[in-house]
Amino acid sequence: MVEKLVDRGASVVVLDDLQRGHRASISASVPFYQGRVGDQQLVQSICDEHEIQSCIHFAALAYVGESVTHPELYFANNIAQGLALLDTLVAAGVRRFVFSSTCATYGEPTKIPIDEQHLQRPTNPYGWSKLIMEKILQAYDDAFGLKSVSLRYFNAAGATTRVGEHHEPETHLIPNVLSVALGKKPYVSVFGNQYSTPDGTAIRDYIHIADLCHAHLLALEYLQNGGASESLNLGTGRGHSVNEVITTARRVTGREIKVRVEPPRPGDPSRLVADARKARATLGWNPQYTELEAIIQSAWEWRRAHPEGYEE
Numbered sequence: 465m466v467e468k469l470v471d472r473g474a475s476v477v478v479l480d481d482l483q484r485g486h487r488a489s490i491s492a493s494v495p496f497y498q499g500r501v502g503d504q505q506l507v508q509s510i511c512d513e514h515e516i517q518s519c520i521h522f523a524a525l526a527y528v529g530e531s532v533t534h535p536e537l538y539f540a541n542n543i544a545q546g547l548a549l550l551d552t553l554v555a556a557g558v559r560r561f562v563f564s565s566t567c568a569t570y571g572e573p574t575k576i577p578i579d580e581q582h583l584q585r586p587t588n589p590y591g592w593s594k595l596i597m598e599k600i601l602q603a604y605d606d607a608f609g610l611k612s613v614s615l616r617y618f619n620a621a622g623a624t625t626r627v628g629e630h631h632e633p634e635t636h637l638i639p640n641v642l643s644v645a646l647g648k649k650p651y652v653s654v655f656g657n658q659y660s661t662p663d664g665t666a667i668r669d670y671i672h673i674a675d676l677c678h679a680h681l682l683a684l685e686y687l688q689n690g691g692a693s694e695s696l697n698l699g700t701g702r703g704h705s706v707n708e709v710i711t712t713a714r715r716v717t718g719r720e721i722k723v724r725v726e727p728p729r730p731g732d733p734s735r736l737v738a739d740a741r742k743a744r745a746t747l748g749w750n751p752q753y754t755e756l757e758a759i760i761q762s763a764w765e766w767r768r769a770h771p772e773g774y775e776e
């Protein structure tokens with residue numbers, strides 16, 4: 465996102481406490497503050513110093529499993545800190561906000577593809593923390609005129625030449641598959657192969673980070689042009705099974721990728737595929753990476769150039 469904004473000539477300031485992030489992922493020339501979004505003094509001083517007009521709020525804890533065992537961390541970090549951030553921004557006169565929401569706010573889908581009207585009933589505290597933030601944003605629009613776009617991402621994937629995916633621990637499928645291709649892990653775990661899908665493995669909608677970030681740019685422009693608050697799905701509208709991802713990764717990397725079938729994870733739906741027509745219509749968004757192969761290729765190129773991820 466920072467890369468894209470800088471390319472556009474926007475002035476950007478980054479705030480991250482680096483509890484899960486990497487300083488090296490942000491260009492050294494971009495003003496960077498290490499701190500929490502809930503630190504009101506710090507956020508206030510950043511707003512004053514940089515005359516902040518808009519905020520794109522990515523900061524969150526984002527592991528579903530961890531949110532089940534440690535809900536307190538998710539409610540404190542994602543909701544309490546998010547709320548403190550909003551209060552500071554509103555007091556500083558900021559009225560445009562783009563929020564990283566998630567398809568996890570829908571919970572178990574009752575129909576596929578999932579559109580924005582689908583019932584939101586999360587199945588874990590992570591999903592709840594994001595849904596509650598969406599509700600807070602609606603109330604802050606009513607009360608304070610804070611205009612926001614909540615972008616409900618499906619599965620973010622892929623890399624640019626500069627930035628790629630590096631989480632500790634890594635729970636995302638594509639980086640894990642590529643770790644096996646690189647010989648960093650012996651096998652990739654496939655959680656469940658008896659789903660009611662054509663090959664029995666779970667189906668997800670993989671959206672390239674360049675397309676995802678482009679939608680954020682368009683969402684900012686939409687708000688700058690006076691757009692009303694919205695919630696929009698971001699996905700390609702195409703689902704790919706875990707087996708398809710692995711087969712495609714074998715083709716892209718030319719490496720054998722060993723798999724181990726494990727029991728399905730509780731609360732993992734069989735299919736999550738976006739109906740993203742509303743984002744296309746509202747923002748004029750048109751994702752460029754429509755082929756899984758190109759998404760995996762981009763991630764593979766980054767991983768080969770950074771086999772240890774961000775080295776810090």
Ligand SMILES: NC(=O)c1ccc[n+]([C@@H]2O[C@H](COP(=O)([O-])OP(=O)(O)OC[C@H]3O[C@@H](n4cnc5c(N)ncnc54)[C@H](O)[C@@H]3O)[C@@H](O)[C@H]2O)c1
Pocket residue numbers: 479480481482483484485486499500501502521522523524525526541545564565566567616617618619620621631
């Ligand atoms: N990756 C996906 O597939 C996906 C899907 C749906 C939604 N999302 C959402 O997108 C956002 C980014 O996800 P990601 O995969 O890049 O996660 P990430 O963990 O790589 O990035 C989150 C960043 O936020 C920082 N952070 C967390 N809490 C903070 C706080 N209180 N103050 C300051 N910094 C804080 C972390 O240090 C990290 O750098 C998250 O909000 C996540 O919930 C991601």
